[in-house]
Amino acid sequence: MKTASTRNINIDCLRYEPAIDSEPRRQAYEVPFTDDMSVLQGLQYIKDNLDGSLTFRWSCRMAICGSCGMMLNGKPALACESFLRDFYPGGVRVEPLNHFPIIRDLVIDQRDFLVKLESIKPFLIPGDRKAIADGTFLQTPEQMEEYYPFSQCINCLLCYAACPQYGLNPAFTGPGALALLHRYNADSRDAGTRERMEIVNAEDGVWSCTLVGYCSEVCPKAVDPARAVNVNKINSTKDFFRHFLMPK
Amino acid sequence: MKRSSKPIFWSLFGAGGMLSALVGPMLVFVTGIAVPLGFLLPRETMSYDRMLAFVASGFGKLAVLAVISLFLFHGLHRMYHCLHDVGIHVGTVLKAVFHGLAIAGTVACIYLLLAAGR
């Protein structure tokens, strides 16, 4: 068991204050840390003791709220479940999530994602209307397994920061939104697959994905968005041929 | 949102990808390294007479067509996407060029196989 001895680590942050800067700059801080400290705690130390102007999002500090997503040494990660000891002695370069516009310092503009999330109809669309008297929807454990991983998304945007196709084309619906779309399509209680096909079939839908696979690699909740998107390429293909073979 | 025409070319890309994944490495080794150098296989493996007999057979025609056509559809589709990945703006014209080349290669292959079969 390591002793709680204090060492110093260099945290190099991207800074951007729109009122002052025309483009981002860097600012490095020497932070004393113990082995149990997360990168988030390191940033909080900076804000509390060294530079109150450093701005970043955080909330739960236990990897469930999805607020503290950042680039740590060029890789998307949650600051609250990344530890300073793992970046010692080289230090850690902290930047805002890739592929999103920077509002200030480590805070990005996530509105594009929120629009995409709403667009995929993220709610159960029931088929035949059930009367209340008929009781609740029943679902077997096997049926739940079909969509369970895709329901674990915490909207942290690490997958969007990982996805170069989203970076190259911000109109791409993206891994997170498409994973949630699949979550509903795969739910036995949902009958809305037809309604969601337009988004799936579009050039900016699943067809912008080239299976880089980095999204699933960085996801802190093992949602596996790469699978959600690529399984729907087959569905989209089936729908394509059905559309052209069925009488109009 | 406009429906993408990707499914057609993606299916061909997938077929070519699967075929090249299964037999690509061995074919490259045999035709490009082993036989030309006479290493593990004699140079006569791909002699004029043997190859003519091969493409005269039904299986031979199918095999050659599958490899050439599907490898082209796979490679050119991916090449088109690579251009986009490195930041080159790809539009309808380039899409038509890349997939058109694969179609042209396929047509040429069919024509040549029919010509060889006589």
Added chain:
Amino acid sequence: MIMKTYVRPMGWWWLHNPFYRWYMVRESSCIVITAYAVILLWGLMCLVEGRLAFDAWRESLASPWAVGFHLVALPLVTYHSWTWFKVMPKTLPFISIAGRRLADRTIIVSGVVAAIAASILVFLAIFVSVPRISP
């Protein structure tokens, strides 16, 4: 709400992360696969032309440039093969056999085994078809 935000350029993004670099290597296999198909198509054209043309094609295949190309192509096509089966589970829906979920690793291993089997089959088919040259 209008906000002044800073948009970072993509630049040479694929160089910045080993995961992306390997992705580009995988994608670049398409160049050699296309070139290989063109070489075969050219050979087919020579075959139809006649014995002289085809023998000339065979000669050029034995040249250092041609062998060099195939020596470069071989690891790239092999890497394409490996990565193809590695991502294959992501393209398939969840499959259950006898009540148990088919694991991703099973799919990958099956694919690699199939590729090795197919490769051996192709080599043996060619090997046994060549008449033995008497010493």
